[in-house]
Amino acid sequence: xxxxxxxxxxxxxxxxxxxxxxxxxxxxxxxxxxxxxxxxxxxxxxxxxxxxxxxxxxxxxxxxxxxxxxxxxxxxxxxxxxxxxxxxxxxxxxxxxxxxxxxxxxxxxxxxxxxxxxxxxxxxxxxxxxxxxxxxxxxxxxxxxxxxxxxxxxxxxxxxxxxxxxxxxxxxxxxxxxxxxxxxxxxxxxxxxxxxxxxxxxxxxxxxxxxxxxxxxxxxxxxxxxxxx
Numbered sequence: 001x002x003x004x005x006x007x008x009x010x011x012x013x014x015x016x017x018x019x020x021x022x023x024x025x026x027x028x029x030x031x032x033x034x035x036x037x038x039x040x041x042x043x044x045x046x047x048x049x050x051x052x053x054x055x056x057x058x059x060x061x062x063x064x065x066x067x068x069x070x071x072x073x074x075x076x077x078x079x080x081x082x083x084x085x086x087x088x089x090x091x092x093x094x095x096x097x098x099x100x101x102x103x104x105x106x107x108x109x110x111x112x113x114x115x116x117x118x119x120x121x122x123x124x125x126x127x128x129x130x131x132x133x134x135x136x137x138x139x140x141x142x143x144x145x146x147x148x149x150x151x152x153x154x155x156x157x158x159x160x161x162x163x164x165x166x167x168x169x170x171x172x173x174x175x176x177x178x179x180x181x182x183x184x185x186x187x188x189x190x191x192x193x194x195x196x197x198x199x200x201x202x203x204x205x206x207x208x209x210x211x212x213x214x215x216x217x218x219x220x221x222x223x224x225x226x227x228x229x
Contacts, residue, residue, distance in 0.1 A: 005144040008048070008052075008140065008144060009161065011045070012137070012141055012165065016041065016045070016166070017164075017165050018041075018168070019037050019040070019042070020037075020038065020165070020168055021168035021169060021171065022172075023038040024108050024169045024172035024183070025172045026108070028108075029110070030107075030110035030114070034110070039125060039129045039132070042129065042132045042133055045136045046136050050135055052140060053135070053139060053143075061203065062139050062203055063203070063204055063208075065203075065205045066202075066203060066205065069201070069203070069206045070209065072197065072206035072210075073206045073208070074210075076194075076197050076206060076210030077209070077214045077217065080193050081214055083189065083193075084189070084190075088182075088224045088225075092182065097177050100175045100176070100177055101175065101177070101180045101181070101182045102224060102225035105225075106223060106225050108173065109219065115219065119220065122220065126212050126215045127212050131208050131212075133211065134194065134198075134207050137191065137194075138155070138158065139198070141158045141161060142158040145158055145161070155192075155198065159187075159188060159191030159195050160188070160191075162188070163185075165187070166183045166184050166187040170183075170184055190211075
């Protein structure tokens with residue numbers, strides 16, 4: 001990898017790690033600062049990534065919709081939601097000591113009544129965050145890592161780096177039961193799904209849609225923790 005490429009990948013991991021730790025720290029539970037820290041730095045990375053992709057001729061290829069992308073995105077979101085529901089029932093089932101992992105995660109996001117009252121703003125935030133993360137991780141990071149490991153493996157490496165970037169949230173969301181791995185597990189699994197979609201379909205439109213629909217579902221429609229309704 002070129003030094004600039006290595007620098008961007010390292011910056012993506014470090015900036016995401018630091019901002020996610022701060023966002024998910026208990027003192028920012030349910031605040032505007034949580035949303036700003038969870039989304040803002042990724043948007044800044046995405047702007048830099050989009051500028052590079054535009055210069056290199058990748059951006060239009062990544063974001064131009066193709067026939068069938070909507071269906072692929074919806075099916076991708078549905079499949080990921082089913083998988084997430086199953087994993088949470090195994091990793092942190094209701095009534096187990098590990099249920100606190102989901103309780104602390106949803107508590108950090110905020111009161112569901114407040115989220116519902118501001119549904120248009122939440123929807124806008126979800127779309128912006130999904131687009132930014134896909135441009136950064138499934139677009140630019142994957143493309144840059146491919147210079148080192150090849151395109152056949154780059155999307156897997158990018159998913160691993162995405163999970164690594166969210167590792168600090170295990171400490172930010174820790175409970176009396178210990179470190180909270182929920183977001184790290186989610187990032188690894190979802191990163192593989194979205195990265196696989198980007199590779200299989202040759203663009204980011206399906207993964208952006210799947211990402212946004214999945215986030216909206218687990219936040220607003222079908223929370224993975226039953227008490228967050």
